[in-house]
Amino acid sequence: VRVIDLRGRVVAEALEYGDFVGSDPVAVFGRLAALSTRVLGGLPPGVRLVGAGLALPGIVAAEGDLLLRAPNLGWSDVEPAALLGAATPAGLPLHIDNEANLAARTAAEAAPGRPGAFGDFVYLSGEIGIGGAAVLGGQVMTGRHGWAGEIGHVCVDPAGPLCRCGSTGCLETYAGRDAMLAAAGLTPASTLAELAELAGGGDARAREALSATARALAVALAGVINVLDIPTVVLGGHLAQLADLLRPEVEQQLRTRVLSARWVPPRIEAATSPPAPGATGAAFRELSGILADPAAWL
Ligand SMILES: [Zn+2]
Known part of the structure; x- marks a missing residue:
């Protein structure tokens, strides 16, 4: 779980590593929910969350809410928002996307909207x-x-x-x-x-x-x-x-x-990105919405 600001700086993060081949999605999302609740609960005062994204190693429905298939995890038709429940920040839709698509953004962008290497x-x-x-x-x-x-x-x-x-x-x-x-x-x-x-x-x-x-x-x-x-x-x-x-x-x-x-x-x-570049890329994607229309957030 990683929280990133508009300049691409890490505001808060907590990483847990594991082998999730053949894992149970309910158990994995339970762990993610606990991690997310801990990170969001410890954010500095005044931080305003604008979006939530999730990087997953599989193909995702075009609507961005359903993981269709992740062959290495052994998962099919998983709905992350339902499994995360209240751990998703209130009022924010959860966008899910392919991990590599999001990780690639960290090679294309040094910070949200700023061209990378x-x-x-x-x-x-x-x-x-x-x-x-x-x-x-x-x-x-x-x-x-x-x-x-x-x-x-x-x-x-x-x-x-x-x-x-x-x-x-x-x-x-x-x-x-x-x-x-x-x-x-x-x-x-x-x-x-x-x-x-x-x-x-x-x-x-x-x-x-x-x-x-x-x-x-x-x-x-x-x-x-x-x-x-x-x-x-x-x-x-x-x-x-x-x-x-x-x-x-x-x-x-x-x-x-x-x-x-x-x-x-x-x-x-x-690539020179830090570990879990998919998490950073997911944040870049959410922040790109603000850059595209800053007035809507003022
Ligand atoms: Zn194959």
């Missing part, structure tokens, strides 16, 4: 799965229903492993956090710092795990870049942590796979 880029959000977003002119390309950017479910190899979405060989079955750790012979309790350290020390299995991730990323991203002509890729989440290790092989393969690479070689960048 990147304007045109493909964003990959590395968590248990892989979320994605394409951003052009600082705006997330949402597609007809808001479901664009699911790069994690772009097929890298039809004969590959079964994905939680029901398909096979999706990017996230190679580049998701747990998939990378398993490929390196590590458990889900291990950290990516351990994986990076093993690879740096010359461990063959760790190096191959990183190489397999880089090859899968290059195949999926080459497809995206060939279709969209957006040659800058910003890696977020765990992929940002590993960007320096992944970059050489991904960039080298993209130079072969992207038709226009001779003129503008695709670049891999690491």
